[in-house]
Amino acid sequence: MAVKCSTCDEEFESxxxxxxxxxxxxxxxxVCSEEFDDTESLRDHIHESH
Structure with a gap:
């Protein structure tokens, strides 16, 4: 069953x-679906929170 990205509608097999x-x-x-403005902010979040 395909899984679709809710942001861009791209489909994935898993x-x-x-x-x-x-x-x-x-x-x-x-992990938590929180959104960030850029990759660096996301990286910091993952490092600090997960």
């Missing part, structure tokens, strides 16, 4: 594919 897509293309944390 939830793991979507989890890899979100941080790279939408600056969204794959």
């Amino acid at each position: 939830a793991a594919g979507l989890s890899q897509h979100l941080p790279l293309h939408h600056h969204t944390c794959g």
Whole structure:
């Protein structure tokens, strides 16, 4: 069953594919779904919170 990104509607074969897509293309944390303005902010969040 395909999993669709709610931001850009791109489809993936698994939830793991979507989890890899979100941080790279939408600056969204794959763990808690919090969104960030840039990659550096996302990286800091992951390092500090997860």
